[in-house]
Amino acid sequence: MKSGCLMRFGCEDLDIWNRATDFAVKVIELIETINTGRKHFRLFEKIESSATSIPMNIAEGKGCFSPKEFTLFCFIARGSLYETITFYWKYLKKKAEFLKQNFWN
Numbered sequence: 001m002k003s004g005c006l007m008r009f010g011c012e013d014l015d016i017w018n019r020a021t022d023f024a025v026k027v028i029e030l031i032e033t034i035n036t037g038r039k040h041f042r043l044f045e046k047i048e049s050s051a052t053s054i055p056m057n058i059a060e061g062k063g064c065f066s067p068k069e070f071t072l073f074c075f076i077a078r079g080s081l082y083e084t085i086t087f088y089w090k091y092l093k094k095k096a097e098f099l100k101q102n103f104w105n
Contacts (some may be wrong), residue, residue: 011059020055020077027051027084040091047087053080 011017028051031044054077061073 009059009062010053011062014058014062016074017058017062018053019074020058020081024051024055027088043087043091047084047091050083050087053077054084 018028028048031048034040057077057080058071061070061077064070064073
């Protein structure tokens with residue numbers, strides 16, 4: 001490795017890893033735009049954590065030595081994706097109910 005050069009990792013060549021990384025960045029950027037009360041901070045932290053867990057699990061799996069291990073980490077990444085979507089929709093549903101109640105009353 002030459003001085004000043006960054007080492008490349010195998011995960012960087014995976015389209016799914018790049019897409020997952022872009023998704024995580026977009027989730028974090030979206031969370032930063034939401035202005036809400038203090039009680040939602042833990043929920044937002046969980047969303048950010050599960051979103052960033054997706055590309056991290058793909059990268060960890062790519063670093064393993066067998067295709068079977070890589071597949072296992074891809075399944076874990078998929079679970080983190082479902083977790084992210086669930087938290088996000090739960091927040092949106094709660095927000096919509098609040099707006100509906102306050103709008104009509």
